[in-house]
Amino acid sequence: MDAGRRQILGLALAINGVLGTIMICALPAWKVLISTSVYPGEIYGTWYGLWKICTIYTTGKMECVGYEVFAPLVDDTMKAIRALVIIAILSGIFGILLGVAGNKRTNFMLDDGQKRKVGFASGVVFIIAGFLVFIPVCWMANIIIRDSYELRNYDSDVSIKLGASLYIGWFTTGFLFLGGGLLLYRQE
Template sequence: MDAGRRQILGLALAIIAVLGTIMICALPAWKVLISTSVYPVEIYGKWYGLWKICTIYTTGKMECVGYEVFPQLVDDTMKATRALVIIAILSGIFGILLGVAGNKRINFMSDDGQKRKVGFASGVVFIIAGFLVLIPVCLIANITIREIYKLRYDSSDSIKLGASLYIGWFNTGLLFLAGGLLLYRQE
């Protein structure tokens, strides 16, 4: 595969990963609490996200409330997770802009040496963005798994990893792959 096609493939993967990172930032599916004692409260489950908590009732109705209502739930871990995900989104967008500017098939710069350097910088930014997504996803997964084991015998409720964590791991892999494709030696 020539360098131009490799760069376009890397940019396409990075765009998908950045869109996925925006999606995990917005979705309230980082942690899922499923209630097995349905009768008294009629609550089936809760979905926890970075910005809001959604309650699902047995009737199928979903009601979402921001964390402003529950300020005790927003701790330093949640603030750090939010910050890292937002920085990952911004650095991913910056990496896409660098990747477009340094693409061999686009005449944004006339010097091939500068294009190579900008393409290399784009790959580095994508790898950094991958780590910025991986850290909060693994942190929240670790906290959730600890809660799963803590509540295993004490409660009738069950806690599960949310879809945003799985999407975050997939996005991390795409960002690493995109960065690797752009870092690969360009002829």
């Protein structure tokens, strides 16, 4: 595969990673609580996201409320996870701009040496963004698994599960690492 195609593939993978990072930031599905003994009209489950909590009733109705209502639920851990995800989004957008500017098939720069350096820098930025996504996703997964073991000893009617945002976050990390790695690969 020639360098131009490799750059385009790396940039496409990294863009998918950045879009996935935006998705996990917006979705309220990091932590899922499901009630095993439900009656009509009661709460079936609760989804926790970075910015809001959504409650699902057995009737199919879903209500979402921002964390501002539940101020004690936003602890320092949640604030740190939010900050890491936001920084990952911003660095991913910066990496996209660098990747487009340093691509062999664009004319933003005339010097090929400068294009190589900018392309290399975009790969580094994408790998950093991958770590900035990987850390909060694994951190939250660790918290959820720990909470599920603690809850199992006290309440058997509620189960805690990993949300879809965590799984999307792991795929997103892979896309960012692969895209960044392809952009880091020595260009001819």
